[in-house]
Amino acid sequence: EAGVTQFPSHSVIEKGQTVTLRCDPISGHDNLYWYRRVMGKEIKFLLHFVKESKQDESGMPNNRFLAERTGGTYSTLKVQPAELEDSGVYFCASSQWARRTSTDTQYFGPGTRLTVL
Amino acid sequence: GIQVEQSPPDLILQEGANSTLRCNFSDSVNNLQWFHQNPWGQLINLFYIPSGTKQNGRLSATTVATERYSLLYISSSQTTDSGVYFCAGQGGSEKLVFGKGTKLTVNP
Numbered sequence: 001e002a003g004v005t006q007f008p009s010h011s012v013i014e015k016g017q018t019v020t021l022r023c024d025p026i027s028g029h030d031n032l033y034w035y036r037r038v039m040g041k042e043i044k045f046l047l048h049f050v051k052e053s054k055q056d057e058s059g060m061p062n063n064r065f066l067a068e069r070t071g072g073t074y075s076t077l078k079v080q081p082a083e084l085e086d087s088g089v090y091f092c093a094s095s096q097w098a099r100r101t102s103t104d105t106q107y108f109g110p111g112t113r114l115t116v117l
Numbered sequence: 118g119i120q121v122e123q124s125p126p127d128l129i130l131q132e133g134a135n136s137t138l139r140c141n142f143s144d145s146v147n148n149l150q151w152f153h154q155n156p157w158g159q160l161i162n163l164f165y166i167p168s169g170t171k172q173n174g175r176l177s178a179t180t181v182a183t184e185r186y187s188l189l190y191i192s193s194s195q196t197t198d199s200g201v202y203f204c205a206g207q208g209g210s211e212k213l214v215f216g217k218g219t220k221l222t223v224n225p
Binding site: 031033035042043044045048055056058059089091093104105106107108110111113 | 148150152157158159160162165203205210211212213214215216217218
């Protein structure tokens with residue numbers, strides 16, 4: 001079974017440009033999460049989809065970030081326009097189910113390293 | 118939300134030594150996971166352990182939920198164990214809250 005995949009693995013762009021990151025979750029996983037680790041800081045949550053719906057987007061830093069999950073399959077995270085402080089590693093994770101009183105293992109993708117010059 | 122603290126921040130070992138990494142969390146958690154970030158930056162799942170003890174080869178983990186901590190044990194360490202170890206907990210929501218990590222260096 002394929003794991004969580006992310007594309008691209010690396011992206012180098014200039015300040016003001018637009019970048020779109022893609023995540024393909026494990027097949028059958030309804031839950032999809034985005035996290036990021038900016039330089040020298042801990043990994044932080046960005047948002048959570050349940051199928052195609054945004055369940056929690058409390059971690060999105062500002063309106064330059066837009067996440068979508070068309071048809072409840074893959075997800076994209078667009079940064080427009082990119083700023084220097086957006087540099088870091090963006091991780092995607094998926095889990096199979098999460099009931100109100102229980103949770104499930106989140107499996108992480110390899111990450112996309114974003115560098116904004 | 119919950120806060121997660123890891124200790125020690127850095128650990129240097131000789132190959133073959135044993136080690137214990139600790140994770141404290143500020144409130145009760147529904148889930149706790151341990152990860153190893155390898156030199157390529159990938160986050161590898163080690164354990165899903167909201168409570169109890171699990172073992173996988175040379176690694177084992179124990180979570181004492183009532184006392185709000187988890188321990189990761191590495192026995193007979195190898196150079197390939199080097200990297201950053203993260204613990205992450207889920208409180209009242211689905212998101213994982215990560216600690217700052219323990220950077221482990223195993224020297225030959």
